[in-house]
Structure formats: structure tokens, C-alpha cells
Amino acid sequence: MISFIKSVLLQLQDKKLNLAEVNFILPSKRAGVFLKHHLSSILDEPIFSPQIVSIEEFVEELSGLQNLPNTDLLFRLYETYKKLTKEAEQETFESFSKWAQILLQDFNEIDRYLIPQEQIFDYLNAIKELSHWSLETDQTELIKNHLKFWKHLKEYYAAFTENLLESKQGYQGLIYREAVVNLESYIEKFNDKIHVFLGFNALNTAESKIIQGLLESDLAHIYWDIDKAFIDDNKHDAGWFTRQHRSQWEYFKTNAFNWTTSHYSDKKNIHAIGIPKLVGQAKYIGQIIEDLTQVDTNLSKIAVVLGEEQLLLPVLNSIPDTISKLNVTMGLPLQFVPLSSLFEQLFLVHKNNPKQFYYKDIIGLLSHPAIYSLFETETSNDSKIIVEHIQKNNLVYVSINELKEISTTSLEMLDLIFKSWNNEPGVALKQCTSLIFKMKLNFDNDKSIHSLELEYLYRFNTLFNQLSELNTKYKYLNSIVALQTIYKELLSSETLDFKGEPLDGLQIMGMLESRVLDFETVIISSVNEGILPSGKTNNSFIPFDVKIENKLPTFKEKDAVYTYHFYRLLQRAKNVYILYNTEIDALKGGERSRFITQLDIEGLHNVKHKILSPSVPNIQQKLQNIIKTPSVIDQIKTLSNKGYSPSSLTNYIRNPIDFYYEKILGIKEFEEVEENIAANTLGSVIHNSLEDFYEPLQGSILTVEHLKKFKSQIREMVTKHFEKLYNKGGFSNGKNLIIFEIAQRYISNFIDLEMESLKQGNEIEILSIEADEEIMITIDSLDFPIKLKGKVDRVDRFNGVTRVIDYKSGKVEQNKVEIVNWEDLTTDYDKYSKSFQILCYAYMMRQNNKIELPIEAGIISFKNLNGGFLKFGKKESAGSRKKDQLITNETLDDFEIELKSLIIEICNPELNFVEKDLTK
Structure with missing residues (x-):
């Protein structure tokens, strides 16, 4: 296969042209490298390299103007806008930049296609006058401002282009328009230069005029790269432009159209x-x-x-x-470079000039790969210490001074990241540049590993220097939001070039x-x-x-x-x-x-x-099976000596693997910041508040006066316990405020229920509140002691009947505290875990001789207070309405059999910890 470029060079050689003196104009700079390569392959003797330029470079030379970057143009246009707009009507640079980008694109198009400016701007203004949405004779202020914008467009354009031309600078469109103006003088000056245009397709009006002018003056050759299959098919878009050029250019009426090839039909x-x-x-x-x-x-x-x-x-x-x-x-646009996410986070954190920082923003910044290593100390990493402190103390919003108190060895780094920018772009740019140099010093220790990261830093340093220069020169950036707008514009246009x-x-x-x-x-x-x-x-x-x-x-x-x-x-x-x-x-x-x-x-x-689709192996989810090794058995013995709680035993019933992770391996749940008050925190607040209310009444008869006093203190008590449990997390607004109000409502409703019961003539004597219970159990098949421990929320005497009560902040129905078969207690967690827990409490109190049987045991559900005291009951069959709700020695003896059976299962070295499938 002979490439298009080589084919052109061979034909030029056949025409006996001196290739060293030819000016090659190509669609891109990249093609110039290949042209030089192919040129060297067809030459028999050395020559000086011809001039090879892209069309943009050629037109810029022809115009005599310097091409300005888009960001600079934006500032120059705003300068013009301010001069032509009354101060009271001027928009901020931040607001202006959002529509000015589109305006610059339109100016560019109008100039590249040599549209008469007066004609199009007057036409646009007339259209807007006709089509504005108000039918009223008297226009509103909004409509007047809208129409005023279109009237001013012509003025903006004229003043802006005049300003640029005076400084010999311009945007691409203006450069093209000026190049067309200068074409005649260029032809007269360089009437012996031969220009070769090759590989072009879509040409704007300015390019078309320039090329046609040179062709008609016999100063140029043009070679198209179009296949016969496309140019001869009147409907094929691949030949859309070349068909127009061939039919509309005067030059091709008397000269050959080079070239139409037929490579596309070759087998592929x-x-x-x-x-x-x-x-x-x-x-x-x-x-x-x-x-x-x-x-x-x-x-x-x-x-x-x-x-x-x-x-x-x-x-x-x-x-x-x-x-x-x-x-x-x-x-590669800088917006896709990994380092861009760091500065994006910094702008998001600082743009509203916060006094305190949201914990997720802090963790996101401190955990960023570019930042994390800067907090390394001889023994640990301060970033990790700060994050752990935030999670442990439940800090939702943290100030920079609080961060400095947590880590006193990284004060400089904390200042670089979190010190307030005071809504001043100059301060922001200085902070970002200082941070870049800090990262550079860190990466300089091992340049071979961090060569790419250093290149990223260099490009971002260049970007921030550009912004500093623009900000110093024009002083239009008056907020972090405005700076962020321009930063994003530069980020998308600046690229990281590869060699x-x-x-x-x-x-x-x-x-x-x-x-x-x-x-x-x-x-x-x-x-x-x-x-x-x-x-x-x-x-x-x-x-x-x-x-x-x-x-x-x-x-x-x-x-x-x-x-x-x-x-x-x-x-x-x-x-x-x-x-x-x-x-x-x-x-x-x-x-x-x-x-x-x-x-x-x-x-x-x-x-x-x-x-194609990724190969996704069908991996069977095998349930874990943990063998009880001697070390596991030793851990079980240690746990047995420390004591099993009713909740740990029900955790085993639910899934032995969870029990194994938590109690045997000691793996705790990941400690996250509790941004919104969690259900367990709500439950703890309710339990602790009721404990503070009722504990002084142990051994006393409950009265309506007691309860009225409690009601007056609910808000104060709930606030105290939320502050204690929720650490520095706020609960004065949002979802947390709703949960705070719910806690008060639950307690208030419970006290109302108690008050109503007393008014109906019932007598309630408080026996104990949050009583710690523990007993030793002897099991014949085990040669080590077993301890059972737990905390009973409340024990009272209701009209002479002792009640063991467990509070639940969630919703519990009556059927969740009733059983038919004793064996079910240790097999079905969802249905019988509540029954298991309250029977555990009753069993421990019997063994400690703290209660006289028969008694009642049950649950008070704060989400189901209308259900009252939900008593444990034993039924003969599932559909039976008859149930025995008194707990006797016989009841607890039956429970003891199941309890010991469960503990034997946990301690038996022959029975593995087998995971349960909870998805079913």
C-alpha cells in the first residue's frame, strides 16, 4: 500500500518541482512528521527540508496576528463588555463567562465564514424583536434587558475586534478574516512561492478563498484524498464537501481535480x-x-x-x-488526570468559605493518594489518626482548629489544605501552588517511581500560574466560584502531552x-x-x-x-x-x-x-464452615468464663459465623461517623432516659405525680443522653431533629400509658431498673464453668404479679413472644429471639432467687405501645388461642434444657461453626 502522502510526493517529483522550495500546508502538525519521513524515502540525494506547516500556522502567518488562548479572549471580551455596559447593568465575571463562551464561538464562526457582520447582527436583532414572548405594548424590564443584549451584540463585536487588531492579536476566526484581507498583498509579495495543499476536506469560506486565490495565481497545487465510491455517490456524506468544491470552484472548470482514488473497494x-x-x-x-x-x-x-x-x-x-x-x-486533557480530583475537592470544600468542614470532605481530602503520604510521621500517619478520631467521636462538622488539636505534628499541612481562602482567588491560587510544591518535595525523593506524578504536578503548576497571571492583570476574579469557572475551562483545554x-x-x-x-x-x-x-x-x-x-x-x-x-x-x-x-x-x-x-x-x-461480554465465572457461594481448632476451643472457654449474654446467644442462633467473628475472633463492626442518628442510638437514649427517671423509685409505688414530673423533664433528659451518646454530632436540624423529637414522643407516650393504667386503678411497684444479673451454669458434659449475664430493663409488680420487662425501640408484635415447640427457640431467630431473651432474664432471676414464681415476662415495644405489655406465652398448637402466659418453674425448666443444649452446641469441639444462608 502506498500512502496518500507518498503518492502526492511522487507526483510532485514527476512534475520536476524543487521539493526543497515547496511550501506544504497540511490539516494538522502531526501529518508533517509523516510527510518528512516519506520525503526522505523518495530522495536520492540530501536536500534542505521544505517548509511544512499546518493550515492554522499558515493562516496566522498570512494574517500577521497572534492567536490568543480562549481563556485570555474571555478576559479581553469582559474588558470590552464592561466599557460598553452601564455599571448598574454589568454582570459579574462568573455570570458573564457562562454565556460569553458561546458568544466567542459565534464570533469565530461568523469570521471564519466571512459573514458580513452588520448583516447578521442586525438580522438577529430583528428576529428577536419579532419573536419575543410578550404581546404587551409596554415591555417589561426582563424583556427590555433581553432585547438590549441582542442590540449590543454588534457593538460588542466591533469594539472587541478593534481592541484585538490594535494589539496584533486575535481569535481563530478573526485571524482567518484578516488573512483573506491580506491575501492579495501576500500573492504580490511571494509570487514565486509554490504552495501544496494536501488532504483537506471541509473548508470554511476563508480557507476556501485563500486556497482558490493561490490556485488561480498559479502559486498552489491541491490534492484531495477522496475515494470514487464517496464523491460519485451524491448522497454519501463522506464526499459532501469535496463534491461541493469540485462543482463550485472556478479553478476546477479548467483544471484537473486531484485526486479521486478507488482504494475503498479493495478487499477488507x-x-x-x-x-x-x-x-x-x-x-x-x-x-x-x-x-x-x-x-x-x-x-x-x-x-x-x-x-x-x-x-x-x-x-x-x-x-x-x-x-x-x-x-x-x-x-490527555488535564480533567482526566488523577490529580484533578484533588483540586476539584479543594474548590468544592472552600467555595462557600465554611467555618467548619463536613467530615466526608475532610476524609476525602486526607485520604487522597496525593495527600495521604504527606502526613507520614516516623511512627504512624497523622491522616489516619485524624480520620479515626473523627469516626470515634462522631464528629460531623469539624473546624481547622479542632483538626490541629487532633494532630499537632502536621499543622503546616492542615493549614495548606483547610486554612480559609476567605473567598479570595489570590489566596486560593497561592495555597494550591504551595500544596503542589509540598507534593513535589515528597515525590522528589524517588523520581524514578513518581516521574508521571511529577509531570502531573508540573502541568497543574503551569495552569495555576496562568490563572495567577490573568487574575493579576485583569482583577475580574472576585470570588472562588468565579475562579472555579475559569479553572474548569482551562482544565478541559489544557492537555498533558506524551512523548x-x-x-x-x-x-x-x-x-x-x-x-x-x-x-x-x-x-x-x-x-x-x-x-x-x-x-x-x-x-x-x-x-x-x-x-x-x-x-x-x-x-x-x-x-x-x-x-x-x-x-x-x-x-x-x-x-x-x-x-x-x-x-x-x-x-x-x-x-x-x-x-x-x-x-x-x-x-x-x-x-x-x-x-462481547466479560467472562463472569459462575462462582458457587459456599457457606463457611469453621473447624473448632484447639485455639478456637480455648477462646470459647475464655468466653464461657467471661459470660454469654442473651443477645450474643441469639446472635449465634441467627448465624453462627457472625458469633464466631464477633465473639471468638473479636472483630468489631467498622466504626463510621453516625451522620444521622442510628436506630441503636435512639434505643440507647430511650433506655437511658427511662433508667434515670425510674431508678430512684426502686422499691416504691409508682404514682401519677411521679409521672407528671417525668413528663416535664423529658426534653432535658433526652437532650442530655443524645449529647452523651451522639458525641459532637448535631441534632438541632434536619433528620436528626426529627429523630430527637421521636425519642421525646416515644417516652411521652409510654409515660401516658403508665398514667392511664394508674388512673384505671392499677397498682405498679417498681422492684428494679437496669439490674445486672449473672449466674453460673453447670453442664455435665462440659469440664469448664459457664457464665450467663445480662441486664434486665425493668422488674415491677403489677397488681401483685411480678413482671420482667424488656424495652424494644423497634416494632414487636404479640406473636413474636409466643412459642409452640421449645426446640424452635434455638433454631428460628426471626420468630423466637425475643422470647429467648426474656426467658433468659427470667431464668437468671430465678436462679438468683430474686423472684417468686409464677411471674410474667414480656416486652414493651415503643413502636407498638397500643399493644401494651406483650407477655410471653406457650401455646399448644400454632392456631390455638389458648396460651399459658404465666412463667412457672416448669416453664423455666423446659427453657433450661434448650439453653444448655445451645451452649453445648457452641462448646462442642466436634460441631463446626456453620454459616446459615440468610438470603432464603
Whole structure:
């Protein structure tokens, strides 16, 4: 295969042109490297390198203007806006920047397509006057301001362009317009220069005039790269522009149209592969490359063309280790660099100038990979210590002074991250730059490992220096939010450039970087609607019909551009892999691209389709089976001596593995900050508040006066216990306030229930509150003692009948404290755990001779207070209404059998800890 560039050079050589004196103008800088390479391959003797420039560089030279970055243009436009707008009507820079970006794009389009400015701005103003939404004769202030904007557009443009021209600077469109103005003088001055334009497709009006002017003055040759299949098909978008140029340019009425080739009809192996998600595509690209290199080791024939920029890092990480040479043509936007997330977090934390920081923001910053290592000390890491302190003390909002109290050895770092920016962009930029230098010093210790991180830091340092320079020069950034807006703009436009072998090895590029270049094997990713082609995106103030009227490009032309690039890649290729995302993303890309469907319909090539999905092994979830080794048995003996609580035994009934982790291995639950008051905290507050109320009444008869006094103290008591249990977590607003009010309501309702009972003539004597009970149990088959311990919430005497009461803050129904078969107590946690617990309390109190049987035992559920005291009951059968609710010696003897059986099971070395399947 002879590439397009080499074909052009060979023809120029045949025309006996002195190649050293030819000025080559290409669509991109990248193509210039390949042109030099091909030029060297056809020469027999050395020559001086010809001038090779991109079209943008050529036009800039022709115009005599310097191209300004978009961010600088934004500040210059705001400068113009302020001069032309009354001070009372001026928008802040933050607000202005949101619509000014679109305005700059429109100015750019108007100038590149040489639209008469007066005509289009007056036309736009007239349209808005006609179509404004108010039918009233007297316009409202809102409508007046809206129309005023359109009237001022012409003034903004005139003053802005005049300002730029005076300083010999401009945006791309203005540079193109000035280049057209200067074309005639350029032709007169350089009437012996030969210009060669090659590989162009879509040309704006300015480019078209410049090229045609040079062609008609016999100072240029132009070579198109278009296939016969596209240019001869009046409906094929790949030939949309070249058909127009061929038919509309005067030059081609008397001169040949170079070139129309017929490479597209050559046999090709085309594979259309659907893969879920971006990472799936990246991994499969690595697999394709690995397979290809086993057949042919010439990597320079292979190009990976990425439809989406963010795919670059995943692809680089998926390249096989055997690939030693590669060249990345496309830059990686800084917004996709891992370090960008750190500064994004910093801006989010500081933009509202908080006095205290939300704990998740603190943990997010301190745990960031770029920051964490800066808190290293000789013995530990201060970042870890701070996070653990926040979790342990339940700190939801923390000030910088509180952070400094936690860690006194990292004061400088805490200042760099959390010291207030005072809503001053200058302070913010200084802090960010200082933080970058801190990270650099840390990475300098081992440059070989952190070379990429150091490159990231350098690029971000450059970015913040740009922002500092702009802020110092223009002083328009008056808030952190305004700074963040410009920072994001720069972040998306600035790129991290990669170095590699330009002509050797695997080539990785974006779609636009592929212009003019040819490869035998092409791998194209993200061929989805909304990406390739990009679809009907239109950020412009100029309505669609106005664009059509003035021959400005619309989405139709944009689609035709991408269609050309896509098909041009296929023209000379032999092997094509088209990858698309099978998971439709409405915000990015949709279904597979129409390009794939078009290839199928054309029928010129046999496209092989397949859908790939990750290999997901069918891993059977095996329930854990823990053998009771001698060390486990020793731990069980230690636990038996310390004592089993009713809740630990019911935990074993629920799932022996949970019991094993918690009681044998001593693994505690991860301690998280309780941002919203949890159910167990609510339960503890209710228990502790009732304990404080009722404990002084032990041995006394409860009276209505007691209860009235309790009611007056509820808020104070609940507040005390919330502050104690919830540490520094706030409960004065939001969801926590609701939970705080619920706790008061539960206690108030309970006291009302007690008061109503007393008013009905019942007598309640408080015997004990939160009484600690523990007993030793002797089991014949075990040669070590067993302790059972627990805390009984309340024991009282109700009309002469002793009651053992357990409080539950959740909802419990009567059927949850009733049993039919004693064996069920130790097998079904959901139904009988409540019964097991209250029987444990009654059993311990009997063994300690603290109660006289028969008694009643049961639960008071705060979510079911209408149910009253829910008594334990033994029924003959499941459907029976008859139940025995008095607990006698016989009842507790029957329970004792099940209790000992459960403890024997726990202690038996022959019975493993077997996990239960809780999903059923």
C-alpha cells in the first residue's frame, strides 16, 4: 500500500518541482512528521527540508496576528463588555463567562465564514424583536434587558475586534478574516512561492478563498484524498464537501481535480464488535494488539483511533507488556488526570468559605493518594489518626482548629489544605501552588517511581500560574466560584502531552489526528451515536434557520466531517476493528453508530459482527464452615468464663459465623461517623432516659405525680443522653431533629400509658431498673464453668404479679413472644429471639432467687405501645388461642434444657461453626 502522502510526493517529483522550495500546508502538525519521513524515502540525494506547516500556522502567518488562548479572549471580551455596559447593568465575571463562551464561538464562526457582520447582527436583532414572548405594548424590564443584549451584540463585536487588531492579536476566526484581507498583498509579495495543499476536506469560506486565490495565481497545487465510491455517490456524506468544491470552484472548470482514488473497494476485513462500557473496550484493544503482534511485529502499520479522550489512560494501561514502542499523538486533557480530583475537592470544600468542614470532605481530602503520604510521621500517619478520631467521636462538622488539636505534628499541612481562602482567588491560587510544591518535595525523593506524578504536578503548576497571571492583570476574579469557572475551562483545554517514537511503534491518536495518515490495521473505539458522529449538539446564539440562510455550518456539516474521517481511515486499510459500547449512555453516546449500519447496507464489504461480554465465572457461594481448632476451643472457654449474654446467644442462633467473628475472633463492626442518628442510638437514649427517671423509685409505688414530673423533664433528659451518646454530632436540624423529637414522643407516650393504667386503678411497684444479673451454669458434659449475664430493663409488680420487662425501640408484635415447640427457640431467630431473651432474664432471676414464681415476662415495644405489655406465652398448637402466659418453674425448666443444649452446641469441639444462608 502506498500512502496518500507518498503518492502526492511522487507526483510532485514527476512534475520536476524543487521539493526543497515547496511550501506544504497540511490539516494538522502531526501529518508533517509523516510527510518528512516519506520525503526522505523518495530522495536520492540530501536536500534542505521544505517548509511544512499546518493550515492554522499558515493562516496566522498570512494574517500577521497572534492567536490568543480562549481563556485570555474571555478576559479581553469582559474588558470590552464592561466599557460598553452601564455599571448598574454589568454582570459579574462568573455570570458573564457562562454565556460569553458561546458568544466567542459565534464570533469565530461568523469570521471564519466571512459573514458580513452588520448583516447578521442586525438580522438577529430583528428576529428577536419579532419573536419575543410578550404581546404587551409596554415591555417589561426582563424583556427590555433581553432585547438590549441582542442590540449590543454588534457593538460588542466591533469594539472587541478593534481592541484585538490594535494589539496584533486575535481569535481563530478573526485571524482567518484578516488573512483573506491580506491575501492579495501576500500573492504580490511571494509570487514565486509554490504552495501544496494536501488532504483537506471541509473548508470554511476563508480557507476556501485563500486556497482558490493561490490556485488561480498559479502559486498552489491541491490534492484531495477522496475515494470514487464517496464523491460519485451524491448522497454519501463522506464526499459532501469535496463534491461541493469540485462543482463550485472556478479553478476546477479548467483544471484537473486531484485526486479521486478507488482504494475503498479493495478487499477488507472489517469487524464490528459491541463491548459494554469504556473499560471493556480498552481491555479488548489490548487483546487485539496482542493477537496482531503475534502475526506481524511491525507496529507502525497499526493505529488505535480513540473516539473519546478519557479512554486514553485505560488503553495505555491495557497495552501488552511486549509493546516496547508506541506514540501517543493525542494529548490527555488535564480533567482526566488523577490529580484533578484533588483540586476539584479543594474548590468544592472552600467555595462557600465554611467555618467548619463536613467530615466526608475532610476524609476525602486526607485520604487522597496525593495527600495521604504527606502526613507520614516516623511512627504512624497523622491522616489516619485524624480520620479515626473523627469516626470515634462522631464528629460531623469539624473546624481547622479542632483538626490541629487532633494532630499537632502536621499543622503546616492542615493549614495548606483547610486554612480559609476567605473567598479570595489570590489566596486560593497561592495555597494550591504551595500544596503542589509540598507534593513535589515528597515525590522528589524517588523520581524514578513518581516521574508521571511529577509531570502531573508540573502541568497543574503551569495552569495555576496562568490563572495567577490573568487574575493579576485583569482583577475580574472576585470570588472562588468565579475562579472555579475559569479553572474548569482551562482544565478541559489544557492537555498533558506524551512523548514517543513519532514514526515507529504503535500509534494511538484521536480522530482528528488521523487526518492524511494511512495504516494497514485500524482499531476505532466508541463508534456510537453522539460520539461518531457527534449528533445535533449546537451551542450557539444563532438560530438554525439563520445559519442556513448565511451558509454557516450546522450539525449536518459536522456529521459530514466525521463521516469523511471515518471512511478515510477505512480507504487504504486492510484490517478494521470497529468497537462500540453496547451500554447506551444518554449523556455521552447512544446506540451503535449509523456508520456501522451504513457499512452493512452498502454491501461492499462483509462486516463481521459480534457482541462481547466479560467472562463472569459462575462462582458457587459456599457457606463457611469453621473447624473448632484447639485455639478456637480455648477462646470459647475464655468466653464461657467471661459470660454469654442473651443477645450474643441469639446472635449465634441467627448465624453462627457472625458469633464466631464477633465473639471468638473479636472483630468489631467498622466504626463510621453516625451522620444521622442510628436506630441503636435512639434505643440507647430511650433506655437511658427511662433508667434515670425510674431508678430512684426502686422499691416504691409508682404514682401519677411521679409521672407528671417525668413528663416535664423529658426534653432535658433526652437532650442530655443524645449529647452523651451522639458525641459532637448535631441534632438541632434536619433528620436528626426529627429523630430527637421521636425519642421525646416515644417516652411521652409510654409515660401516658403508665398514667392511664394508674388512673384505671392499677397498682405498679417498681422492684428494679437496669439490674445486672449473672449466674453460673453447670453442664455435665462440659469440664469448664459457664457464665450467663445480662441486664434486665425493668422488674415491677403489677397488681401483685411480678413482671420482667424488656424495652424494644423497634416494632414487636404479640406473636413474636409466643412459642409452640421449645426446640424452635434455638433454631428460628426471626420468630423466637425475643422470647429467648426474656426467658433468659427470667431464668437468671430465678436462679438468683430474686423472684417468686409464677411471674410474667414480656416486652414493651415503643413502636407498638397500643399493644401494651406483650407477655410471653406457650401455646399448644400454632392456631390455638389458648396460651399459658404465666412463667412457672416448669416453664423455666423446659427453657433450661434448650439453653444448655445451645451452649453445648457452641462448646462442642466436634460441631463446626456453620454459616446459615440468610438470603432464603
